[in-house]
Amino acid sequence: MTQIDRSRLRWPDRIPVGVCHHAAFHTQSPPQTLPVYREFMRGEMERIAESGFNAFVLECGWNEVETGDDVWDFTRVDAVRNLCREYGLSIGLWIFAELTPVWVARSYPEALAVSASGYRSDSHSYAHPTGRRLVQRLIEKVLERYGDDPGLMGCNIGVESGFHWLQVPDSDRYCDTLFDYNSAAIDHYREWLRLRYETLDGVNLAHRSAYPEWESIEPPRARPMLECARMRSSHVPWLDWRQAQCDMMTDYLAFKAACVRKAAPQVPVSDQSYEIHPARGGQDLWSISAAMDVVGTSMFTSNAPGDYMRGNYLQDYHRSSAKDRPFWIWELRAGQNAWGVTNWGPPVRMTDIARFTWQVLGQGAKAIFYWNWRPHLGGVEVGGHGFTERDGAVTDRALRAGRIARALQDPAKNLLRFQMPPARIAILDSPASRIVAEGEGSDTLVLDAQRGLHALWKAQGFPVDFVSEDEVQNGALERYQLLGLPFQYLMGAECADAIRDWTKRGGTVFGGLWCAAKDALGYGQAIVPGHGLDELFGGREVRVEPVFSSADQPVTNFGAAWNVGITGRPRFRWADWPQGKPPASDLAGYRYAAALRPYEGARVLAVNSLEEPAALWNACGEGQAILFGSLPIVEDEFAASGLAALAAEAARAAGVKPPLTIMNRAGRQWEAKLLVGDRGDAVVIALNMQPEEAWMEIHIPGLSISRAMDFETDEPLSLHSAHDGVTLSIRVAGGDARAALCLPQSLQE
Structure with a gap:
C-alpha cells in the first residue's frame, strides 16, 4: 500500500458529539420547497445546538447531488451547511458514493455490479474503471464545494461500506446476493491470483484445476458445500475468490480516500465499516483500516440481554484495527429500532443513551454522532431511530446526551488527552x-x-x-x-x-x-x-x-x-x-x-x-x-x-492484571472502565446493565488520586485510599452509567 502522508491533517481540539438527521437524506424526507426545507432545518438545528450538541453530519448522497451525468444540485446540502455555520456546528461530511444514481444504470450498464446468479444490479461495480471515474468526479465536486469549510472535521467515504449496499433482487437465494461478478472484478481476481501464485501452474496446483490460460479462470459461483457435495471443485477457489474480493473492496476504499487527500489534504479520511463479513460483504477490516486516517463504525447496540457485551466486542475489534489512529463512532443509537411494520425494537430510555455513550467513550472513541435527531418520516425506518418525538419535541434522551456533550467541552474534561490502559x-x-x-x-x-x-x-x-x-x-x-x-x-x-x-x-x-x-x-x-x-x-x-x-x-x-x-x-x-x-x-x-x-x-x-x-x-x-x-x-x-x-x-x-476491579460485582452485570489522563488524572466509568440500582466499590490500583466528582454534574463522589491505590464508591441507577473525574492533589483548585 502507498505510504500515506498524515502530516497536514487538521484534527478537532475537543471530542465532537453530534447527530445525523433523516431530512439530510433527501429521498428519506417528504417533498418540500427549498424555503420550507430551509426553515424546517433551521428549527431543527436550533434545537440541536440548544440541547448541547456541537457537530452535524452533512450528507452528500451520490443519487441526490448528481441528478444526471455531470448535472449537479447542491441546493439542499448548501442550506444545511450554512445552518451548521450559523449555529456553530462542526461538520462530519459523508460522501455516500454507494448510493448509485439511476442514470448510471441507464448510461453505463457495463459498470454495474453482477451477482453470482448473473443478476445485474442497479448499483455500480466497485471494480469497474467507469464507476471509479464517476466516483472520483463526485468526490472532487463535493470537496470543491465543502473541502475548505473551516468547520469540516472529517470526511466519511465508506458509510457502512461493503457489498450490502448493492441493489439486489427480491430473493432469498444466496447466489442472488453474492457479488461481484462484473468482468472488471473477475479481471482483478485473475491478477490477484497472478500475484499470489506467480504462474498458471501454481494456480492449477493449488486449485486442483487445469486452466489452459489466465483468461480461462472463472470464479466459483457457489459455496464449496454445494460444489464439493458433487465432488466438482476444490474449496481453494472459494477462499481465493473471496479474499480477492476483500482486496478489491479495500482497493476501492483506498482509491476514494486518495481522491479526498488529493482534493483536501487537511481533512481526515474515515471509513465506517459495520457488520464485518469477509465472505459476503467483502470486508477485511485490517486492510481497510490501514488505508484510513480514522477508523469509524456504527454502533447500534441495544438494551437486550447480551447486547452490551456484543457492543464491547465490536468496539474493541474496530478500535484495535486503528492502532495509533483515532476511533470514531459515526452512528450511535439514539432511539428504538424500526424496520417497516415487522421489526420494531424495544423502547430506548434516557439511561440507555447514557450507557451507550459512556460505553463507547470508555472504549476509546474520540468522536460520536447519533443516528439520528428526529424519527424518520420516509423510508423503511419511519418512526424509529430518533432523539425527539415524531413532532420534534426534545426528549430526556437528547438532553442527557447533550449534557455529556457539554461536559466534554470543558478543558479539564477533554477526553482527547485520556487513553485506555494498554491491553496485555x-x-x-x-x-x-x-x-x-x-x-x-x-x-x-x-x-x-x-x-x-x-x-x-x-x-x-x-x-x-x-x-x-x-x-x-x-x-x-x-x-x-x-x-x-x-x-x-x-x-x-x-x-x-x-x-x-x-x-x-x-x-x-x-x-x-x-x-x-x-x-x-x-x-x-x-x-x-x-x-x-x-x-x-x-x-x-x-x-x-x-x-x-x-x-x-x-x-x-x-x-x-x-x-x-x-x-x-x-x-x-x-x-x-x-x-x-x-x-x-x-x-x-x-x-x-x-x-x-x-x-x-x-x-x-x-x-x-x-x-x-x-x-x-x-x-x-x-x-x-x-x-x-x-x-x-x-x-x-x-x-x-x-x-x-x-x-x-x-x-x-x-501476569496480566486488570487496571481496576469492581470489588462487589459477584456475577452482576456491571462493568467499570478506566481512562488515564496525561496529567495524573483519570476517568472511571461505571456501567450498570441491570434494572436494579447498583452501589459499586471500584478499586483502582497505582493511582495517586485525592478527589473524585461526577463528570456530568460535578457532584462530589466518595473516594478513599487503599493500600495500593484508591477505591471509588459510586451509585448507578438501573440501566444507567456514570463517569467520575478523578484528580490528583496537583490539579485541584
Whole structure:
C-alpha cells in the first residue's frame, strides 16, 4: 500500500458529539420547497445546538447531488451547511458514493455490479474503471464545494461500506446476493491470483484445476458445500475468490480516500465499516483500516440481554484495527429500532443513551454522532431511530446526551488527552477462517467463539485487543502477555511459528476447538492443533462429537445437512488446577466436545463423562499453553462460570492484571472502565446493565488520586485510599452509567 502522508491533517481540539438527521437524506424526507426545507432545518438545528450538541453530519448522497451525468444540485446540502455555520456546528461530511444514481444504470450498464446468479444490479461495480471515474468526479465536486469549510472535521467515504449496499433482487437465494461478478472484478481476481501464485501452474496446483490460460479462470459461483457435495471443485477457489474480493473492496476504499487527500489534504479520511463479513460483504477490516486516517463504525447496540457485551466486542475489534489512529463512532443509537411494520425494537430510555455513550467513550472513541435527531418520516425506518418525538419535541434522551456533550467541552474534561490502559491480552482475528467456514455453511461459530472468549476476559475487567495474522508475523505479540485462539479454524504456518516462538519466550496461549485445523489454503491438517501447535499445547484432538440440547433434532450420518441446529453445552469435570482448589462450577463449552490425547508433561485440567481429557495445561519454554476441547461460548457472560475461572487463571499465569476491579460485582452485570489522563488524572466509568440500582466499590490500583466528582454534574463522589491505590464508591441507577473525574492533589483548585 502507498505510504500515506498524515502530516497536514487538521484534527478537532475537543471530542465532537453530534447527530445525523433523516431530512439530510433527501429521498428519506417528504417533498418540500427549498424555503420550507430551509426553515424546517433551521428549527431543527436550533434545537440541536440548544440541547448541547456541537457537530452535524452533512450528507452528500451520490443519487441526490448528481441528478444526471455531470448535472449537479447542491441546493439542499448548501442550506444545511450554512445552518451548521450559523449555529456553530462542526461538520462530519459523508460522501455516500454507494448510493448509485439511476442514470448510471441507464448510461453505463457495463459498470454495474453482477451477482453470482448473473443478476445485474442497479448499483455500480466497485471494480469497474467507469464507476471509479464517476466516483472520483463526485468526490472532487463535493470537496470543491465543502473541502475548505473551516468547520469540516472529517470526511466519511465508506458509510457502512461493503457489498450490502448493492441493489439486489427480491430473493432469498444466496447466489442472488453474492457479488461481484462484473468482468472488471473477475479481471482483478485473475491478477490477484497472478500475484499470489506467480504462474498458471501454481494456480492449477493449488486449485486442483487445469486452466489452459489466465483468461480461462472463472470464479466459483457457489459455496464449496454445494460444489464439493458433487465432488466438482476444490474449496481453494472459494477462499481465493473471496479474499480477492476483500482486496478489491479495500482497493476501492483506498482509491476514494486518495481522491479526498488529493482534493483536501487537511481533512481526515474515515471509513465506517459495520457488520464485518469477509465472505459476503467483502470486508477485511485490517486492510481497510490501514488505508484510513480514522477508523469509524456504527454502533447500534441495544438494551437486550447480551447486547452490551456484543457492543464491547465490536468496539474493541474496530478500535484495535486503528492502532495509533483515532476511533470514531459515526452512528450511535439514539432511539428504538424500526424496520417497516415487522421489526420494531424495544423502547430506548434516557439511561440507555447514557450507557451507550459512556460505553463507547470508555472504549476509546474520540468522536460520536447519533443516528439520528428526529424519527424518520420516509423510508423503511419511519418512526424509529430518533432523539425527539415524531413532532420534534426534545426528549430526556437528547438532553442527557447533550449534557455529556457539554461536559466534554470543558478543558479539564477533554477526553482527547485520556487513553485506555494498554491491553496485555490479544485475540487473533482471521478473516480467512470466516471465509472458509462460510463456504462450509456459516461463519457464525467462528464469530461467536471470538465474541465468547473476548467476553470472558472483558467482563472481568481486562482490556482486550485484536490482532491479525500479518501483525503476528511482524512481531505484534511482543506487546502482549496472553493470546486467545478461540476457534482459529485456518492458520498459516508462519503465523503458527510466530506464536510458538513467542510462547517459548514467556507468552501464554489459550486455544479452543479445531485450532489451526486447516492450513493457509484451507486444507485440513493431519494433527489438530495443526502446524506443530500440538507440541505447544501438549496434546491433540482425537475425537470430536456434537452435543445436542433437548430442543435440537439430532442428525444422522446419512445424507448431507448444512447449518444444523446444535446447541448443547458439554460439561466437563475438573481433574486438576494450576494453583489451589479448582472452581466450584464445572467447565462447560458449546456445541462440540473433543476428547484430547495429552503428551508427556501436560496436565489434564478437566475430563469428560468417559474420563477422557477435555482441557490441558502445558509448559512450553518460559511460557504456557491451555487447550480447551470445545468452543468458549457461555450463556451468561458476567456469571462466575468455570470457563470464566479458566480464562482468569490464564491471565493470572500470564501476569496480566486488570487496571481496576469492581470489588462487589459477584456475577452482576456491571462493568467499570478506566481512562488515564496525561496529567495524573483519570476517568472511571461505571456501567450498570441491570434494572436494579447498583452501589459499586471500584478499586483502582497505582493511582495517586485525592478527589473524585461526577463528570456530568460535578457532584462530589466518595473516594478513599487503599493500600495500593484508591477505591471509588459510586451509585448507578438501573440501566444507567456514570463517569467520575478523578484528580490528583496537583490539579485541584
